[in-house]
Amino acid sequence: MIHSKIIGTGSYLPAKMLSNYDLEKIVDTSHDWIFSRSGIVERHFAADNELTSDLALQASRKAIEAAGIKADEIDLIIVATTTPDQTFPSTACILQDKLGITNGSPAFDMQAVCGGFVYALNTADLYIRGGQAKTVLVVGAEVLSRILDWNDRTTCVLFGDGAGAVVLRASDEPGIVVSKLHADGVHRNMLKAAPLISMDGKSVFKFAVKVLSEVVEELLEDQKLTGSDIDWLVPHQANIRIIEATAKKLGLEMSNVVVTVATHGNTSAASIPLALDTAVRDGRIKAGQNILIEAVGGGFTWGAVLIKW
Ligand code: UT7
Numbered sequence: 001m002i003h004s005k006i007i008g009t010g011s012y013l014p015a016k017m018l019s020n021y022d023l024e025k026i027v028d029t030s031h032d033w034i035f036s037r038s039g040i041v042e043r044h045f046a047a048d049n050e051l052t053s054d055l056a057l058q059a060s061r062k063a064i065e066a067a068g069i070k071a072d073e074i075d076l077i078i079v080a081t082t083t084p085d086q087t088f089p090s091t092a093c094i095l096q097d098k099l100g101i102t103n104g105s106p107a108f109d110m111q112a113v114c115g116g117f118v119y120a121l122n123t124a125d126l127y128i129r130g131g132q133a134k135t136v137l138v139v140g141a142e143v144l145s146r147i148l149d150w151n152d153r154t155t156c157v158l159f160g161d162g163a164g165a166v167v168l169r170a171s172d173e174p175g176i177v178v179s180k181l182h183a184d185g186v187h188r189n190m191l192k193a194a195p196l197i198s199m200d201g202k203s204v205f206k207f208a209v210k211v212l213s214e215v216v217e218e219l220l221e222d223q224k225l226t227g228s229d230i231d232w233l234v235p236h237q238a239n240i241r242i243i244e245a246t247a248k249k250l251g252l253e254m255s256n257v258v259v260t261v262a263t264h265g266n267t268s269a270a271s272i273p274l275a276l277d278t279a280v281r282d283g284r285i286k287a288g289q290n291i292l293i294e295a296v297g298g299g300f301t302w303g304a305v306l307i308k309w
Contacts, residue, residue: 004128004168005175010062011164011277012055013044027153034157039240043160043265045145051085053094055163056141067167071099076133077107078124080116080140080269114236114297116269121305122179128170139165140269149196160265164273174308180219181303191298208242208296213249215304216294227251229290236295237261237271285309
């Protein structure tokens, strides 16, 4: 049986960093408010000439290097982003060119906002298990700083820019075990960008805690597992209180949760691959462990994936 194994991870944060104290100078807010409501301390913003594909390129190069493959071995690229370089061509096609890949393999973007990486990982897994791809590059990359409404202090303090990437390869060994995805467009106006981000924060908060708990339960029940079988929960990094609530429902200690929201802010589709790469490189995530990722985002979209590392 063919499985999809993650064989390399990489990530990139733009050099420019803004602390909550920096934001106090441009918005009517305070470090204490931002930190106590969200757990965020600082976030990175892309330079004026940095595009989503540039962030994706840096993260991809590191993932490709970690995987020990040549870029040309990649036979599918999926970029999860809600802030593409332009309406078209896709950021995935731009990234393919920037990586110098000329093998003619497919490349496309996936738009599920903060749920994007989970959706993209599931799609990559289906391509591999269906025999249509062997080596897939999945990237989550965002420049949310370009769609912030600086007149709305309830949202502009929450988001950041960044990119994370993974290389998946067809393998005889277990890798991606199971994915559960959902969407419900009825809630589409609770969080949207038209063209700037607006959000009913309280409603999103409640909805997020509810559906994340449900989807994690659905996945564990399907696999006949419990929270104690999970070595690391790597959640979408939107708000430390949402992360804590989900971990509690799972019966997981926070010492088994990878948390990067303090230094990254909410980077939408990039947040999970950024957190994964952080925990792989600092040695927390190791071969053989059970890794559970979960995310919820605009749409609304949500999902969870169980990975045998
Ligand atoms: O990634 C996709 C998913 N997104 C999320 O998961 C985000 C979900 N929502 C949240 O994380 C939280 O709802 C927020 C962090 C956005 C807000 O936290 P909250 O505890 O729900 O705060 P709130 O909206 O109830 O705001 C409370 C107060 C208000 O003042 P009054 O009316 O109580 O006097 C706001 O005006 O905080 C005020 N406020 C601020 N004060 C200082 C709102 N934004 C700010 C700000 N600085 N930036």
